[in-house]
Amino acid sequence: MNPLPIPATSISPLRQRLIENMTMRRFSAETQRNYMRDIGRLASFLGRSPDTATVDDLHRFQMAQQEAGLGVPTMNAIVSALRFFFVHTIDRPDLARKLVRLRYPRSLPDVLSPEEVRRLLGAAVCLKHLAALSVAYGAGLRVAEVAALKVAHVDSTRMLLRIERGKGGRDRNAMLSADLLALLRQWWIEGHRQGVLHREGWLFPGQSWTRPISTRQLHRIVVEAARAADIPKRVGPHTLRHSFATHLLEDGVDIRVIQVLLGHAKLDTTALYAKVATRTVRAVVSPLDRLALFHGDEASPG
Template sequence: MIPSTQPLSPLRRRMLDDMRMRKLEPRTQEAYIRGVRKLAAYLKRSPDTATVEDLRNFQLHLVDTGSSPVTLNATLTGLKFFFDITLGRIELMAKMQPVKLPRTLPVVLSCEEVSRLLAAARNIKHQVALSVAYGAGLRASEVVSLKVTDVDSQRMTLRVEQGKGAKDRYAMLSPVLLQRLRTWWRLGHAQGKMLPGGWLFPGMAPMDPLSIRQLNRAVHAAAEAAGIHKRVNTHTLRHSFATHLLERKVDIRVIQVLLGHKKLETTSIYAHVATDLLREVIGPLEPMPPA
């Protein structure tokens, strides 16, 4: 959490303590506080005085002012924590219902586009970090959290500590990716950027890791330099990793494990964007004689 210069109210302090007790991620805490702050601004009074009708009208207000489904649901999640955990009055949320999110297909790059993007990275650190995102299918947060000791060249794995859902897992490490990592390690070590047991991709200071924002900026800069006009970010490389494996006939359950997905249905979305699979299907019109 970013420290505030204003004194905290007892109510906010209690909510912060409740979140800290449960070891919620800083970004989650910020999102929950943001939701309660929105309610207080709407009510123009303390949020703990809200009634069931107040909350219902607040949700209508969010809809009428153009809040996206993602923003609306995130706000409701924060309010649910506040009223259930901090106040112990979950019954006030009875008429607050999350909205259904529209299902969208992920943006996927072709193998040729991935190759161009990686080659266009501004420096070797960014190039190798993006190679890890694509070559191992890691999330941006997982890439920047890697340490030198997480690279296991004997077992050809990358150890992902406390990924999404606070779970450890192993990701694949291909020979090409290992070679790129070794090239980066030699350069980073010679420049004094790589500390023993330190971050695999340090930021400006060796003691700090590369940030997610810096990594996404690197993707955007590389995509622009490569002439790729699709809307891409670091997660696009993870989507491309899964899609390309599926197109190479890798079992979807294996891809599920590599991605660290809890449910197979989450992984199955890539079947909708694996265009190579679609091209192999013989349509029912093909066997018919020409008109």
């Protein structure tokens, strides 16, 4: 993705250096926008350039955020942006160390059962929507990664989907199953017939074939399909990614392999799925059962 489309004449040297730092590390356009917005929060709070911030300024800024009722994830995202700015743009790691990252208990993600996934995919209103949702679930991609796929990223020889500049600006390969490839080939034939798919274009174009589908539109597609499938759970694009990881874990795939497929930098992030893998829990034999104390006892617990 290209750096933020801001005319060079309107950018201060500090802002330009920040953009160059982010572009050099291959941050996505969305990440760049988020970082610029969050660094701008500090500038607005100070009423002056953020590179003039002091330790006391940062303390007051974070206290003001908390008093304003900002959620912990939002506050931590701002910390990430400011730490990047202080460390890489103005070379003040001492200030970065003064920013407090808050801990909070992560709630377990909603996961669909295989049957619910089947119903959701069956409720897709067209081949394009079915293909996009199938990629999200079948390869475990983030919604932005689905939107950013190009036709050329489908590698049928090695049976891989090439993900360019995923989260953190990292490239990786995602899995491409035989069934998913067959579906994408159907979508290619139909999309090419409609004139919306081109060999050098987006795999899921938006209203114009020159631009990719938006993440907002993908979210709407998932929500509408879940509603049509009569699925009561709160469902979004990331639910399909959660379900992909959980179902692999329940099928006995090594958690480190799942980590690679998801593109997680830390195993701890992937390990969260062990808490929602119910089939895995049910498959474990309790040590009480191994004692065989109650075999033949016809009493029922209720």
